[in-house]
Amino acid sequence: MTGRIIFLNGTSSSGKSSIARELLDILDDGVFSYLAVDSFNAMRTKRDLAQEDLDAALRRTRMGFHRSIAAMAEVGNDVVVDHVLSEPWRLIDCLSVLPPEDVLFVGVRCSLEELVRREKARGDRPSGLAAMQCDLVHEHGDYDVECDTGTADPRECAELIRKFLSDRPTPTAFTRLRARYL
Template identity: 50%
Template sequence: MIGPTHELLPEATNPQPGRIVFLNGASSSGKSTVAEELLRTLDGAWYHLAVDHYHRARSRHDWSEEEFLPIFQRTVRGFHRVVAGMASAGNDVVVDHILGERWRVVDCLETFAGLPVYLVGVHCALPELERREQARGNRTIGRAALQFPIVHQDLRYDVEVHTDQQTAQDSAAQIAARLSKPPTAFEQLRAAGPSRS
């Protein structure tokens, strides 16, 4: 049993950075399902961090769009720093996110500098996204259609999965196989510079 008298272990004070498996895809594309399958099958301790959980944590108010935008952007930037902090402390993390705007990509490239990030494109055809959105009943209708043309724009990936064509198990296996080699997508994006407006 862990109690207050235990000292901080040496291996906890200066660890190797943890890996970040960064799932990017539109709302209802299956990121959370793939993330949970990864946690079930990958070796070691992995943590699933989803940006949606942080948006839910905010208090509810009737903000105008002008009032809400900086709150929203601070939340997303804060989420990036939570992910970076977990990985910097040596934890392996599966991230569930939507890179729908250039500032998000730029902030990730800056915040995750020096960390091993495997950028994963989670693809799904628009008709299936819309079907899932309707079926779930807890999604804003039309959000997936708005995100669909921009969420993968100008990005490069270490691995890409298609959740309308393969199971979560197959997607997770494909991602897990890629972890045997160093990631390259974030470095390529840094070199190219994201061109999205």
């Protein structure tokens, strides 16, 4: 039996990590693992690389991340994924390696003003990163469920997601997107 995948997609500072932590607290029908793209990026060496080499390393890292999600689910693990689909190839790669019927695709949104405020308060992200990603991450325009962390707190968003998890729509957003892109 394959595991369920709750796939949170949103910009940097949109609240994905906070929602993921809440999901781990409230989901009581299985054991969920949290897989975050930032964790995979943190495993990489930090020495300076030429831009071309860095770009290639980041692409390989993200492709490995996508395959680790698939591998975890394939052996029966339920996972909560925290990702930023800011380049079209990332979504297409996920569509090609993840079983679409097992993915609950969640759009995590927030107003640009709030993203800028959060990014500045965090101080650990390049200035303007969230604004740059804002339109790109949701460009595909199809989710199973969406939440707005500017109007709902992380627990409320997690509760909304939990309701959708027990009764996933058919076809799923990943099934529809796969038909469109692959």
